[in-house]
Amino acid sequence: xxxxxxxxxxxxxxxxxxxxxxxxxxxxxxxxxxxxxxxxxxxxxxxxxxxxxxxxxxxxxxxxxxxxxxxxxxxxxxxxxxxxxxxxxxxxxxxxxxxxxxxxxxxxxxxxxxxxxxxxxxxxxxxxxxxxxxxxxxxxxxxxxxxxxxxxxxxxxxxxxxxxxxxxxxxxxxxxxxxxxxxxxxxxxxxxxxxxxxxxxxxxxxxxxxxxxxxxxxxxxxxxxxxxxxxxxxxxxxxxxxxxxxxxxxxxxxxxxxxxxxxxxxxxxxxxxxxxxxxxxxxxxxxxxxxxxxxxxxxxxxxxxxxxxxxxxxxxxxxxxxxxxxxxxxxxxxxxxxxxxxxxxxxxxxxxxxxxxxxxxxxxxxxxxxxxxxxxxxxxxxxxxxxxxxxxxxxxxxxxxxxxxxxxxxxxxxxxxxxxxxxxxxxxxxxxxxxxxxxxxxxxxxxxxxxxxxxxxxxxxxxxxxxxxxxxxxxxxxxxxxxxxxxxxxxxxxxxxxxxxxxxxxxxxxxxxxxxxxxxxxxxxxxxxxxxxxxxxxxxxxxxxxxxxxxxxxxxxxxxxxxxxxxxxxxxxxxxxxxxxxxxxxxxxxxxxxxxxxxxxxxxxxxxxxxxxxxxxxxxxxxxxxxxxxxxxxxxxxxxxxxxxxxxxxxxxxxxxxxxxxxxxxxxxxxxxxxxxxxxxxxxxxxxxxxxxxxxxxxxxxxxxxxxxxxxxxxxxxxxxxxxxxxxxxxxxxxxxxxxxxxxxxxxxxxxxxxxxxxxxxxxxxxxxxxxxxxxxxxxxxxxxxxxxxxxxxxxxxx
Numbered sequence: 001x002x003x004x005x006x007x008x009x010x011x012x013x014x015x016x017x018x019x020x021x022x023x024x025x026x027x028x029x030x031x032x033x034x035x036x037x038x039x040x041x042x043x044x045x046x047x048x049x050x051x052x053x054x055x056x057x058x059x060x061x062x063x064x065x066x067x068x069x070x071x072x073x074x075x076x077x078x079x080x081x082x083x084x085x086x087x088x089x090x091x092x093x094x095x096x097x098x099x100x101x102x103x104x105x106x107x108x109x110x111x112x113x114x115x116x117x118x119x120x121x122x123x124x125x126x127x128x129x130x131x132x133x134x135x136x137x138x139x140x141x142x143x144x145x146x147x148x149x150x151x152x153x154x155x156x157x158x159x160x161x162x163x164x165x166x167x168x169x170x171x172x173x174x175x176x177x178x179x180x181x182x183x184x185x186x187x188x189x190x191x192x193x194x195x196x197x198x199x200x201x202x203x204x205x206x207x208x209x210x211x212x213x214x215x216x217x218x219x220x221x222x223x224x225x226x227x228x229x230x231x232x233x234x235x236x237x238x239x240x241x242x243x244x245x246x247x248x249x250x251x252x253x254x255x256x257x258x259x260x261x262x263x264x265x266x267x268x269x270x271x272x273x274x275x276x277x278x279x280x281x282x283x284x285x286x287x288x289x290x291x292x293x294x295x296x297x298x299x300x301x302x303x304x305x306x307x308x309x310x311x312x313x314x315x316x317x318x319x320x321x322x323x324x325x326x327x328x329x330x331x332x333x334x335x336x337x338x339x340x341x342x343x344x345x346x347x348x349x350x351x352x353x354x355x356x357x358x359x360x361x362x363x364x365x366x367x368x369x370x371x372x373x374x375x376x377x378x379x380x381x382x383x384x385x386x387x388x389x390x391x392x393x394x395x396x397x398x399x400x401x402x403x404x405x406x407x408x409x410x411x412x413x414x415x416x417x418x419x420x421x422x423x424x425x426x427x428x429x430x431x432x433x434x435x436x437x438x439x440x441x442x443x444x445x446x447x448x449x450x451x452x453x454x455x456x457x458x459x460x461x462x463x464x465x466x467x468x469x470x471x472x473x474x475x476x477x478x479x480x481x482x483x484x485x486x487x488x489x490x491x492x493x494x495x496x497x498x499x500x501x502x503x504x505x506x507x508x509x510x511x512x513x514x515x516x517x518x519x520x521x522x523x524x525x526x527x528x529x530x531x532x533x534x535x536x537x538x539x540x541x542x543x544x545x546x547x548x549x550x551x552x553x554x555x556x557x558x559x560x561x562x563x564x565x566x567x568x569x570x571x572x573x574x575x576x577x578x579x580x581x582x583x584x585x586x587x588x589x590x591x592x593x594x595x596x597x598x599x600x601x602x603x604x605x606x607x608x609x610x611x612x613x614x615x616x617x618x619x620x621x622x623x624x625x626x627x628x629x630x631x632x633x634x635x636x637x638x639x640x641x642x643x644x645x646x647x648x649x650x651x652x653x654x655x656x657x658x659x660x661x662x663x664x665x666x667x668x669x670x671x672x673x674x675x676x677x678x679x680x681x682x683x684x685x686x687x688x689x690x691x692x693x694x695x696x697x698x699x700x701x702x703x704x705x706x707x708x709x710x711x712x713x714x715x716x717x718x719x720x721x722x723x724x725x726x727x728x729x730x731x732x733x734x735x736x737x738x739x740x741x742x743x744x745x746x747x748x749x750x751x752x753x754x755x756x757x758x759x760x761x762x763x764x765x766x767x768x769x770x771x772x773x774x775x776x777x778x779x780x781x782x783x784x785x786x787x788x789x790x791x792x793x794x795x796x797x798x799x
Contacts, residue, residue, distance in 0.1 A: 084121075086189035089180040095128070096180045104171030105195065113165040115200035116174050120160065121189035122153040126181035130188050132162050133177065136169040143175075155416055156399075157191065161200040202275040202360070205381045207247035208254040214380075215275030218256075226268025227366055229256045229377075246291040246341040246378040249407035255378040260298050260369030270364040274382075276308055276357035279350055283384035284647065286348035286358060289402070290380040291341040291460075298373030299366040305348045307355030317350050317358065341378065343402040343460030393546035395433040396440045402460040403545070406527070411453040414442045414530070414542075420791070423447055426481030427539035429787050432511040433686070434694065435659075435719030436782070437790060443541035444530045446481070451534050457542075459526040472551035473500070473526060474515040478541040479507040485533035487540050491520045492527055511543065515551045560585060571721070575658040576751035589655055590666065590724060590750075592743050594633045595625075599743075600655040601635075605643050609650035609730065612638040626669035626708045626741035634671075634741035637728035650738075654724040656687055661785045664715040664750035666724070668743050670699060673706045674736035681727040682713060686720045708741070715750070717782035752785050764789055 087098045107114065120130055132147040147162050164172070174195070178188045199215075206214035208231060218229045234242050235251040245253030258270045277286070292301050305317040350358060360382060364375040381399075394401035396416055405413040419437040421427030426446065431439030444455045477487055488502035501516035518526075530540040558570045562580035572579045574589035592599025594613055603611040615633045616624045625632030637650040670680055682697040697713045728738040755769035763771045766784030776783050778793035 084189050084191040086121075086187050087178045087180065089126070089186040090184045092180040094180060094182045098178045100176040100178075100190070102174040102195070104173055106170050106172065107164070107166070107168055111197050113163065113197070113199050115196050115198065116162045116164070117192070117194045117196065117200070118160060118176075119157045119191045120149070120153075121157050121191075122149060122151070123155050124152060124181075124185035124187060126183040126186035127152050127188060128179040128181035128186055129177075130179075131177040133175040134162075134164055134167070135173045135175050136171070137173075140173075140175075159204055161203065163200045200275065202277040202358075202382065204383055205379070207379050208256060209247060211254070213256075217273045219271050219273070225271055226266050227258050227261075227270035227364065229258055229270050229272045229362075229364065231256055240374045240376075241295060241372075242293055242374060242376055244407070246404075253378075255376050257374050257376040258299075258364035258366065259374050260366045260371060262370045262372075265369050267365075267367055267369060269366070272362050274360040274380075276359050277382060277384070278357055279307075279355060280384040284349070286350070286382060286384045288346045288348060288360065288380070288382045290344050290362075291378045292344055293341055293374060293376035295375075296371050296373030297368055298371050299364060299368065299375055301375055301377065302363045302365065303344075303346055304361045304363070305350075306359045306361065307350060308357045308359050309355060313359060317348050341460075345402070393544070395544050396431075396442055397433060398440075400442075400457075403457050406456040406458050409454075410456040410529070412444065412449050412455050412532075414455050414457045414528075415445055416440055417443055421445065421539045421541075423536055423539060426484070426537040428478045428480070428509070428511065428541050429791070430719065432476040432478075432543035436717060437780075437787065439543075441478075441541050441543040443478075443539055444532065446483075446532050446538040446540075447536040449532045451532060452485075453532040455530045455532075457528045461523055461525050470517050470519045470550070472515055472517050472548040473545070474513070474548055474551070475528070475545040476511045476513055476543045477503075477507075478509075478511050478543075479503065479505070480509040481506060481533070481537035481539055483533035483535045483538040484540060485531040485538050486529075487542075488529050488531075489516055490527050490529070491518055491524045493520065493522050493524050496521075497527075515548075517551045570656075571658050573658065574655055576661065589657060590743060591745055593625075593627065594635055594741060595629075598635075602653045604651045604653055607651050608642050608648045609728070610638050610641060610643060611635045611650050611652040611726075611728070612641070621737045621739060622671050622706070622708060626671075632741075634739050635726075637730055637738040639730055639732070639736070648730070650728040650730075652726040652728075652740075656721055656723055657718075658721045660715055660718050660750040661752045662717065662749060662783050663746075663781060664717070665746040666696075666713040666715055666743065667710060667746070668697075668713065668726075669708050669710050669741045671706070671708050671737060671739040671741075672699060674731060674738075678731050678736050678738050679729045680738060680740070681729065682724065683727070684715070684718065684722045684724050686722050688721065706737075717785065753783075 085100070089096075105114065116132065118132075122130060127150075129148060129150040131145045133143050134146050135143045146164075147160065162174075176190065178190075180186055203214045206212070206216070208214070211231070213231060219225055220228050231254055232240070233252055233254055234240070234244055237257070240257060240259065242255070242257070244250055245255045247253050247255075256272070286305070288303065288305075290303075294300055306313045307315060307317055348358065360380075362377060362380075366375070394403060400416065418431065418440045420429050421443055423446065427443060428441065430436050431441040433439050433441075442457065473489060475489075479487060484504070484506045486502065486504040488499055490497050490499040492498075498518075498520070500518045501514060503514075528542060528545075532538055560568050560570050560573050562568065562582070563584060564581045566580055568579045568585060573585045576586065579585050588600030590600075592601060598613060601611075612635070613633055614636050616622060616630050621636065622634075624630045625634045635652060666682075668682065672678060672680060678700075680697075680699040681695060682699075683693050683695040685693050696715065697711055699711060726740055730736055730738060753766070753768075753770035753772070756765075756771045759765045759771035762774050764774050764777050764784075765771055766786060767788035768784060768786045770784055772783045772789055777789045780790065783789050
């Protein structure tokens with residue numbers, strides 16, 4: 001049997017540092033996806049054709065360049081230079097199929113369970129079907145389907161898993177099928193396939209749809225617990241008074257619930273436990289979010305996290321509540337709509353080196369069983385990270401945070417998007433957070449609606465206790481187009497609403513800051529509403545929303561006095577343009593050899609350990625600095641002189657940099673040793689949005705040896721003011737040493753290109769007058785400095 005179409009490998013150049021990234025390398029050879037205790041071989045048709053391969057795929061795969069966003073819990077998250085597999089249905093007939101076959105594997109009595117983990121992307125109005133099949137022969141295509149999805153699954157990469165147990169046929173194969181739909185908007189993509197021995201880990205997200213409880217154990221028939229969690233839908237249990245679930249906002253959507261027992265009048269608990277989550281040693285915390293209903297004063301829902309060795313629960317883990325909406329039994333039904341799903345957020349901080357897994361528990365405590373209330377859970381999300389903790393804000397880089405599209409009272413939705421909106425003369429080319437086509441924002445697609453159509457984005461409910469003082473809502477908006485309609489913000493309760501900000505019409509092709517103060521009278525939620533204008537040139541976008549205790553306009557840039565008597569603003573300092581005659585405004589910006597001090601860098605004292613400026617030689621560490629100078633200086637994490645308190649890391653911060661251009665590269669020399677693998681993390685943070693952190697390099701000591709080594713870091717185009725930070729993460733092990741030295745920039749790579757009167761042969765003229773090679777046009781790098789070399793790029797340009 002021969003397939004009618006192909007899986008293709010898409011991506012840019014290979015990524016040097018890979019943790020678990022199967023399709024990140026050139027497809028000139030087959031890939032082996034390594035995992036704990038197993039190897040999965042993907043047959044890719046960029047291999048030389050053979051009878052064995054061609055019985056599964058009739059066409060040779062081609063490499064096509066395309067930006068992609070890999071899995072959310074990876075440390076190469078949102079890297080635009082990765083690979084994935086996809087089926088290209090542009091010229092395919094309906095119901096054609098592409099198949100991807102694993103290498104054979106066998107279960108035994110000692111290893112009777114395996115878990116197949118994968119990420120998939122199914123976005124488009126013509127998407128058909130993706131299947132996962134367990135077969136006992138390589139050419140067996142009629143086996144039962146273990147997992148399937150059909151139709152448009154949204155814009156994001158989605159994670160799932162399939163567990164196989166006690167199937168002792170020899171050998172076994174995982175077979176993945178992708179089917180084409182009835183037109184061209186039906187591509188299906190795969191990434192990060194992995195087979196591991198043992199049970200599947202906890203899912204990052206659980207919405208309880210398709211009858212799945214995502215590995216949670218609902219404790220039943222246990223004398224210690226008087227109640228049980230149950231799975232239902234609003235349609236199946238109308239007596240609960242929950243009109244719709246949170247995931248789908250329909251009566252068909254699923255959620256978990258607990259109700260009281262008025263006949264026995266017994267108080268008590270219901271409890272459930274998650275599957276185990278392997279502790280990520282590179283993460284500082286775990287972020288847990290979920291949506292809950294605590295209706296009519298029945299009781300409340302609480303959460304705990306435990307470390308475990310994989311068999312039994314260990315001690316509980318310290319956690320911090322970020323957002324928690326408590327039930328208030330004193331609030332009457334006519335004061336607040338208590339049917340609203342409410343957003344909850346917690347941060348979990350596992351102690352380093354204690355336990356291998358995390359298990360979550362949710363307890364519903366019934367305190368008033370005689371009341372006809374309900375306790376409900378939906379959309380549980382748990383991710384591990386080492387970025388800054390985001391309180392009450394959202395950059396939309398990974399999800400909508402505590403915001404959601406309303407399902408009632410509007411005609412279309414806000415879309416989470418990156419890059420241009422696809423319509424000419426309207427919408428942004430880049431987001432505000434990162435200032436690049438790879439950054440994400442929300443927008444309304446005016447081409448999809450009619451004049452006057454509304455899209456409403458609503459926050460989670462905010463408690464009345466949080467409204468005793470005036471608050472401030474801050475955000476960035478983009479309203480560009482000849483027919484732009486209206487953007488407005490208002491708060492609403494069950495009984496009333498009030499507009500706190502509104503603007504109409506074309507505001508130009510730029511991101512603009514806005515803020516609005518508010519003082520609602522009771523429990524409320526914020527709503528951001530966009531109203532479509534008269535035609536398709538009326539896209540409206542928002543980004544970087546935040547809640548603040550008070551409204552404060554961004555301060556004006558301070559003056560900078562040059563030695564020649566010229567006065568410039570601080571925004572002209574470290575912008576790669578020499579405004580002072582002696583170039584002093586561009587000194588101490590990123591480059592430093594640390595021989596004469598810190599060179600514009602600062603060690604942050606709100607972390608536990610400082611960076612120290614030391615001179616060679618020392619009792620431990622390198623015999624010379626990175627320039628082989630035995631009297632030279634460098635920076636080292638000082639474990640002997642900690643600050644009073646703080647996170648157990650050391651952070652060195654650069655001066656503020658006001659954007660970099662083109663293919664900007666940073667060279668850093670590092671010296672990293674230690675028996676327990678300390679690490680060095682390099683990232684940048686926009687100075688106007690400290691909640692957003694972009695990691696550009698991670699370095700582990702491993703077996704690299706005790707000597708200075710260089711790493712080249714691609715910064716590329718950064719359009720906003722930012723600071724570079726070097727974070728040393730010690731493990732307090734024997735012979736541990738974390739040092740950096742000799743930070744330099746590739747010559748002229750970070751400065752803007754000069755304007756030219758004309759461009760030479762084989763060059764592309766940028767909109768700003770600069771010239772770049774035609775060879776680097778449409779390569780996902782802003783070489784021009786205004787993104788004009790990355791516009792109007794068709795797939796044919798990328799092959």
